[in-house]
Amino acid sequence: MHQPQVVPHQSLYFPYQVYPAFLPSPAILNRSPVVIVGAGPIGLTLALELARYGVRSIVLAAQQQVCEGSRAIVFTRRSMEIFQQVGVSGAVTEQGLPWRFGNSYYRGQRVFRMEAPVDPHDRFAPMTNLQQQYLEQHLVEAAQVQPLIEVRWGNKVIDIEQGVDGAVLQVDTPGDTYSLEAGWVVAADGARSGLRSLLGLKLEGASYEGRFVIADIRIKLDLPTERLAFFDPAWNPGNTVLMHREPGDIWRIDYQLPVDETPEQALHPDSLRERIDAQLAMLGVENPVWELDWSSVYSARALTLAQYINDRVIFAGDAAHLLPIFGVRGANTGFQDCHDLGWKLALHIKGLAGAGLLASYSDERVKAAREIIEEAGKSTRFMAPPSRGYRLLRDAVLSLSLTREFVRPLYHWRTSRAHDYADSRLNAVDDDNLLFTDGPRNGAPLLNVRLADQHYLFDELEPAFHLICFTDAAVLDADVNTQVQALRRQGVPIQVIAIAMNGVSQVEHADLTLADPDGLFSTRYGVQHPGAAYLARPDQHVCARWLQLDGERLRHGLNQALGHNGSNQP
């Protein structure tokens, strides 16, 4: 019998709530088009994504409360844009701490300052710090009011049998075990994924030796919300220490451990106190008064499955890949998985997709993970050098950085960013992508545009393909409109946004007309003449762009983006 902890986790700041366990009875629903295993941020975000497209899911939560400890605390702008689509960005913005600067220190000197670029057209800050429990809480609340999502607390998958058109899960609960049939199973069950083990799948890649203690303490520190990194501090010679501010006077301190120390030794209260006091003393805090909220031990790994789709089981988030935390790549990569997968799985289930659409999830996201691993490896080798050679080079750079500008960029931690699917099979092959001299290219996410105070392009994006037409006519091109109507009759969700050039105020047959009086939108998208258009996938990534759109080109572009790979039949 599965017995989750029913005592609320301890926390200095977060009011844990234990949800009642879901117990099977003869009356329960025992089949769902999608069963999501794992109710962490990735599982819940995916459930909310699917619901946007009208797809029902059951989410199995092994525990009966949200995660213990703050875990992922830094969310990138791209993650915030994804949260906006699933309806939780307002709550995260309200509670979170926005920031954009990172500082690296060596021998008391700031040797590098990272400045994340800020664009007035972006709604969200480059980074927002918020404890993961709060994010999960907002996602749970959003899921609870969504009739297409059923969260089953205290339900743990203990076995799976895959068939041709679905899978059967054996689910253990604090009561009886029951069978649950799923058209598709999404494994969002985290770093120690039970489904990954049940299916005997192995992650590929590297594990790094360097271990870090992650500790959250409550203390009032008069420091801005910026990332702090200390290399080779006097109290922890040769090792690295990181600090982040979290809401509510909580500070995350990560410090690297000497090689021969065990996690048990490291997490001993005396050891924690001594080291945290030493770190605070280095910041000039005398006789610090602080309380420990949560601590854990972490070691950097850069691993991924080779395929994210295994028959009827689809992997996402940490279940699919384990990425080093340096560069905030863990959860932030997982949200991009969800955003890529949600619409593809939904359109596949609705029978609107070609054979290539769902497969493109695995292609795009495995490739993304491999690129991130490549980048993250560089950060990890600098933060925690894995060999004598890497340590010598890192130490040489530390030393040179005190006086030599040219080595300082090596401190950059290569922050997680929106992925660019430049070579996706969903991108149009016969469009005008290469003829544009500016604007987001095929595969890149759309650029946000500030339309008015607190009003941005992304606020308007619906769960649909986005056809952005630049026009100076008062009515949408008839040929294009005919195609749009035909696609809609087939069930393809498509939102037509007209960018009105040259003083036109309303474009008939567009779902939305946005005036572009000073040409700002057109400039941002590299459009000089009316008739140009962008087609973006429902996850906001551009998949075709044309200097002159017509109905036939639109049909071709959408066929490609729906995974039909050149065939003309949606």
Add this chain to the structure above:
Amino acid sequence: MSQSMNVADLERVYDRLAEAIDRTGNDSELFLVKLALLAAQALNDAERFDALVECAVQDL
């Protein structure tokens, strides 16, 4: 390759390196890595640096 360093200059480099290694004692390895990075920056040619690395690892 550019023209060779004359013997007098090479002798000077020889002495400088030897003295600096002696002076830096236990930190001489770190010193040499720093020096290699500074020299690479001055060289400003990553491919040539690769070739120099390949040359230096021979016949140790």
